[in-house]
Amino acid sequence: MSRDDAHEKRSRKGAMQPTLTDVAREAGVAPITVSRYFNDPEALRDATRLKVEAAVNQVGYVRNMIAGSLASATTRVIPVIVPSLANVVFIEVIRGLQQRLEAAGYQLLLGKTDYDLDREAQLVRTFLGWSASGLIIAGLRHSDETRQLLENWNQPVVEIMEYGDGLDMNVGLDHRAAGHAMATHLLNRGYRHIHYAGAELERDYRAGERFEGHRQALEAAGLPAPLLDLPSRQQMDSGAEALMHIRTHSPTCDAIHFANDDMACGALLAAMRDGIRIPEDIAIAGFNGLPIGRHMTPRLTTIVSPRELIGQRAAEQLLRRIRGEPLGELSINVGFTLHEGESA
Amino acid sequence: MSRDDAHEKRSRKGAMQPTLTDVAREAGVAPITVSRYFNDPEALRDATRLKVEAAVNQVGYVRNMIAGSLASATTRVIPVIVPSLANVVFIEVIRGLQQRLEAAGYQLLLGKTDYDLDREAQLVRTFLGWSASGLIIAGLRHSDETRQLLENWNQPVVEIMEYGDGLDMNVGLDHRAAGHAMATHLLNRGYRHIHYAGAELERDYRAGERFEGHRQALEAAGLPAPLLDLPSRQQMDSGAEALMHIRTHSPTCDAIHFANDDMACGALLAAMRDGIRIPEDIAIAGFNGLPIGRHMTPRLTTIVSPRELIGQRAAEQLLRRIRGEPLGELSINVGFTLHEGESA
DNA sequence: GTGAAAGCGCTAACAG
């Protein structure tokens, strides 16, 4: 693939993409004018703009974002760091982010920690090297290294999923309150032997915080708060397993508060299969408000977390800060809603 | 936030991150040596390496990937373009990609087209400006503009999800064959009034191709292949709706082949709720092999597509090409497996 | 194994 035209003094690479300068030469203007054509078209006279436009098409120019970023010391890139892509919850948050950020002309750089704080720090370090305009990171718990890197970085950071005190801005919900709310609901419905069932609560510490709220509610009612923390597997399997385990070992149990809807639905489907009546034999509650819960019979009682909204709000906060607009609050509590089905 | 030390002649920005040159000065070596410390540590004498390492930590240096990329004209970034993030299928593929690419030190830039080919072309254009090492894009159908941009780009491209002739490399499965396989299964089970039900098949054209295979199988058996193509909503809702619609308008129908498991499960759950017996009253089949299908009673008969594997294979092909290793085939057919439940 | 010089392609800053 040889070059037959314009480019003579190309040194380091062979066949090169045309550059801004090529376009400028073709259009008979200065390179900076072509630059303006892309970054602030309004600033050009119509005639000039047309000339440049023609030249751009003529030479088949593709902008080199890298060079622009180096010169301007900013990038229209927002790194997003989440613990996992296996969890729908993060996917939906990413969707909300994507939607708002892409509309504003920002690209999304994706990083996954696998719940490893060292990996998280490493990702942060890498991403800071991208001269990003800001950064989105899941959770309020980070290693000291991560915290320090982010604090020394003078760009906006939004921590998502949880509500509380963070590094900079944050958008999320109060998981303790959510756990408390569901436990209270179960108590109000008359259940007295309520178990909490999760999977790897050490890792999924937000589910652990929901358990804390749950426990507080039960203890306030003078009741114990037994916890079943299973090792990780496919979530629905864990739910089914938890149901069996608790029915066998704690026959008096009258309600299970699951850490999430996947587990709760796994239990619900297992109950259907085995003829266990829900909620007569045992009540079941979840967390997240996934669509599937509404398709169950009985419908799943759960707490709806506004996941996509978290993403949208986080993006909005970040953009506002990037643009130097006022933001109202640094911390946004998106809240949650208890959706009552017939399962509890 | 004022600066008290080293940096004097900083012009365009205020408080700057320390640069390679700062580290070099601190270590008493040339900048290029620090560069080598990061890119090819083996090339340095141990003593030198230690000096540099100390200096890096001393000044708190963070690499500037942008500058490096400009100078070297490559970036360890792989753009991934998918139509949607609402579909688990793409998420799992992304997971497979992420896993392999991150392990090889590549970052993933995420783009979403919303099934719009112009949007796709625009994304490609943007991403090409990133001097990416390669690119992953869903589907074999693109606009002429996209095709041209990608053909003129001299970096590897992997098209995923489908198997066939593409721009460069591709990894996926033959959707027509999958549709044919399921229809054949249904015929073998004795069903004769088989409907296909999907949602927005124009957009989700891969589901449309599965229908084509399905139709071929039925026509070969001398049977008609009625199609129900619903407008888009929540997939499970569409599934329930399709079941009701078909039961009402085509009472002789004895099997429904759904475009995906979400719809099939929506139908299955609706049937459970309404006392419709599956498969006695009507058989149900899906596509994808989502975990939930195995939790249904009866278990869903479906075709498992190796989604994460597609991502992994695509990443491997790309990396192999980037490294100049031989790749075997340009096109990889990952195949599929029919999982028989009791639903059909 | 290490260094000096010369850019990569673009944009900030300041003129005109």
Added chain:
DNA sequence: CTGTTAGCGCTTTCAC
């Protein structure tokens, strides 16, 4: 509204 000049921070190339 458009142009000139001088880098952004790193890596390539070629010496030593």
